[in-house]
Amino acid sequence: MGRLRVTGAGALRGTVRVPGDKSISHRALILASLADGRSTITGLSTGEDVTHTRRALTRFGVTFEEQIPGQWQVTGGLRHEPDDVLDCGNAGTGIRLLAGVCAGVDGISVLTGDQFLRRRPMDRVAVPLREMGAGVDGREAGRFAPLVIRGGGLRGIAHDSPVASAQVKSSLLLAGLSAAGPTTVVEPHPTRRHTEEMLEAFGGKVAVDGASVTVHPGTLTATDVTVPGDPSQAAFWVVAGVLATDGEIEVPGLYLGYGRADFVGVLQRMGAEVDVDEATGTVRARASRLRSVEIVASDIPGAVDEIPVLAVAAAAAEGTTVISGAAELRVKESDRIASTVKMLRAFGVEAEERPDGMVVHGRADFTAGRVDSHGDHRIAMAAAVAAVTRAQGDTVIDGWESVATSYPGFARDLESVAGAGVCAPADD
Numbered sequence: 028m029g030r031l032r033v034t035g036a037g038a039l040r041g042t043v044r045v046p047g048d049k050s051i052s053h054r055a056l057i058l059a060s061l062a063d064g065r066s067t068i069t070g071l072s073t074g075e076d077v078t079h080t081r082r083a084l085t086r087f088g089v090t091f092e093e094q095i096p097g098q099w100q101v102t103g104g105l106r107h108e109p110d111d112v113l114d115c116g117n118a119g120t121g122i123r124l125l126a127g128v129c130a131g132v133d134g135i136s137v138l139t140g141d142q143f144l145r146r147r148p149m150d151r152v153a154v155p156l157r158e159m160g161a162g163v164d165g166r167e168a169g170r171f172a173p174l175v176i177r178g179g180g181l182r183g184i185a186h187d188s189p190v191a192s193a194q195v196k197s198s199l200l201l202a203g204l205s206a207a208g209p210t211t212v213v214e215p216h217p218t219r220r221h222t223e224e225m226l227e228a229f230g231g232k233v234a235v236d237g238a239s240v241t242v243h244p245g246t247l248t249a250t251d252v253t254v255p256g257d258p259s260q261a262a263f264w265v266v267a268g269v270l271a272t273d274g275e276i277e278v279p280g281l282y283l284g285y286g287r288a289d290f291v292g293v294l295q296r297m298g299a300e301v302d303v304d305e306a307t308g309t310v311r312a313r314a315s316r317l318r319s320v321e322i323v324a325s326d327i328p329g330a331v332d333e334i335p336v337l338a339v340a341a342a343a344a345e346g347t348t349v350i351s352g353a354a355e356l357r358v359k360e361s362d363r364i365a366s367t368v369k370m371l372r373a374f375g376v377e378a379e380e381r382p383d384g385m386v387v388h389g390r391a392d393f394t395a396g397r398v399d400s401h402g403d404h405r406i407a408m409a410a411a412v413a414a415v416t417r418a419q420g421d422t423v424i425d426g427w428e429s430v431a432t433s434y435p436g437f438a439r440d441l442e443s444v445a446g447a448g449v450c451a452p453a454d455d
């Protein structure tokens with residue numbers, strides 16, 4: 028198992044260019060595959076999740092050619108069932124969005140993933156896709172992958188989603204492209220709008236009205252997509268800049284659209300010196316004194332993947348932070364309520380689980396610890412931020428290899444802001 032040793036550093040300074048947005052990358056690959064003609068995608072995420080989605084799409088006969096690093100030419104026209112099992116790796120976004128695609132094509136598709144993905148709930152897409160007319164089966168009556176989908180002959184539905192999930196919404200919108208009649212999804216809280224935004228760019232007919240989205244069936248036309256930087260990855264550097272004794276970090280070129288950068292507002296509520304330049308998509312962070320905050324249900328959809336690193340910020344704040352309305356965290360790559368609390372405790376922080384969140388008691392310094400990522404990239408990266416900014420001594424993070432799912436160059440970027448030698452592979 029891969030391990031990373033991280034040493035504390037007083038100063039964290041510089042500019043970090045994060046990888047292309049993971050959510051946008053999955054969608055760019057899928058929509059370019061469905062579209063007729065050739066699309067060029069520039070700045071695609073280099074993470075393994077997105078690579079799995081690209082490879083899965085080749086099973087449908089779509090071709091991808093990397094012209095220069097990060098720039099892909101896609102020849103779309105996906106119409107037929109895949110010729111092999113689709114391995115989605117660790118990617119919840121990949122499997123759920125592809126399930127929608129598979130429901131829309133005539134024939135049989137089988138989708139699976141790694142040991143973590145096979146534990147995550149799939150009934151949230153299986154149930155509405157069945158209602159649209161697809162046959163969806165899987166382990167435990169379709170609750171878990173591997174999933175077997177018999178696609179084609181769909182009808183549009185109106186789905187009241189019990190969970191605020193952009194993956195569920197997107198899965199149904201993708202299936203809806205080939206259904207008879209419009210498909211509407213209503214969410215309990217509005218979530219990120221990448222699928223809606225990109226469907227429009229590819230000539231799809233989609234209408235957003237608050238928490239309700241409707242797609243009309245139709246074909247897509249190839250277009251070129253430039254993938255902006257991933258705000259979820261930027262969050263690690265922003266929190267690092269805020270927590271460092273001497274911190275000043277900027278992250279340019281980010282997607283700052285709806286439902287993705289709400290972590291900035293949460294940090295500002297905590298008293299962090301963080302500002303945003305919308306024109307250049309830049310977020311800048313400076314070392315700040317933080318106070319505790321309440322993070323509630325309405326904060327979650329726009330900061331869902333940032334909760335582990337926001338919990339690290341809370342652990343360094345004065346007072347007690349309560350996070351609620353975040354039960355969805357239990358069904359991510361790990362149970363992120365349990366794994367975040369365990370990670371904080373490994374640094375000597377007092378923290379408790381709640382069924383739908385956690386309580387974090389802030390303290391001035393962390394003790395260096397040994398942390399387990401639980402196979403979860405966001406826990407590993409949040410731990411690295413805690414270790415480099417606040418821990419006294421060296422920290423070893425077990426399961427560091429999970430970081431490759433979304434941010435293979437994270438350790439290199441950490442050295443670029445904190446100094447060469449601040450982290451290194453560990454043997455013990």
Ligand SMILES: O=C(O)C1=C[C@@H](OP(=O)(O)O)[C@@H](O)[C@H](O)C1
Pocket residue numbers: 049050051119120191192193194195197219331332355
């Ligand atoms: O649609 C997406 O790209 C994503 C939606 C979120 O998941 P849910 O839809 O399950 O909330 C998020 O956690 C995930 O990292 C990416």
Ligand SMILES: C=C(OP(=O)(O)O)C(=O)O
Pocket residue numbers: 076117118119120121332359360405433
């Ligand atoms: C939850 C995540 O991704 P996914 O659901 O695509 O596995 C994530 O990247 O934090």
